[in-house]
Amino acid sequence: MHSKDPLVVWEDLKAVHRARGFATFLSLKRKFLTMKKEKGQKMSAWIGEVKSQVFEMEEAGLTVPDLDIILALTMGLPSSYDSLIINFDDTPSSDLTLDHVTTRLLAEETRQLTRVIPTPQTTIPTNAKDLLHNVTLSVNKTSLPVEQITCWFCDEKGHYKENCEKRKAWLELKKGNAMMVEDVDYVY
Incomplete structure (x- = not known):
């Protein structure tokens, strides 16, 4: 390196060390299309792993369309996501964007974890x-942190139904109303 310009040095290093060639393209593409989400891996980590592979492919000179990214994301999922993938098959192609798919994948993970x-x-x-x-x-x-728990009574996060203050107040009110009904004399 003879230049004192960091941009020129960086471009020279990139040209020397960047993987190129048909075999490299095939290897990167094969790795991309055969990736699998690990058991226990968070969906955000899975999406990040796929996007990291996309970045590596683009740095090697490959163009990766969003449709290929969607394909890699969904092909690598376990069978518990099959119903969501079938839903994607029915989604109009104009609505089937990478943002839409990643949002739905994250939502499905949350649904499965709280099921x-x-x-x-x-x-x-x-x-x-x-x-x-x-x-x-x-x-x-114990499978989820308390802050991720959603109360089945008030739909607020951070507690279970049996610890819900709103539910306790409602039960007390209901109990009080039941006693009032028992005290009423019915005249016919």
């Missing part, structure tokens, strides 16, 4: 209230 799954020990209850109670009890409450 209630009954344990195998849960017995079939006699009524729907018992079912809801059993399903609620079967949730692994």
Whole structure:
């Protein structure tokens, strides 16, 4: 390097060290299209990994259209995302943007993480209230940080339904109204 201009030095280094050639393009493209989301990997990390690979491909001189990025993002997902991918198939192509897909993937991850799954020990209850109670009890409450928990009663984050102050106040009000109804003398 003989130039004192950092931009010229950088361009010279880039020209010397940049991977080029048909074999390099094939290798990068193959890696890109066969990427898989790791089990337990956050969706944001998965999207970042795919975009990092896109950056590497573009630095090598390849053009990567958004449709290819969407394809790589969705091909590497586990089967739990199949219903979302089917939904993408029905989305008009004008609406199927990279931003739309990444937003939906992040939302689907949140939905899957907060989904209630009954344990195998849960017995079939006699009524729907018992079912809801059993399903609620079967949730692994340590799987999410408290700030990500959404109350089923008030829809606010940070607490469970049984700790909801609004629910406690509502139950007290309901209990008070029930007592008032019992005290009324009915005249026919």
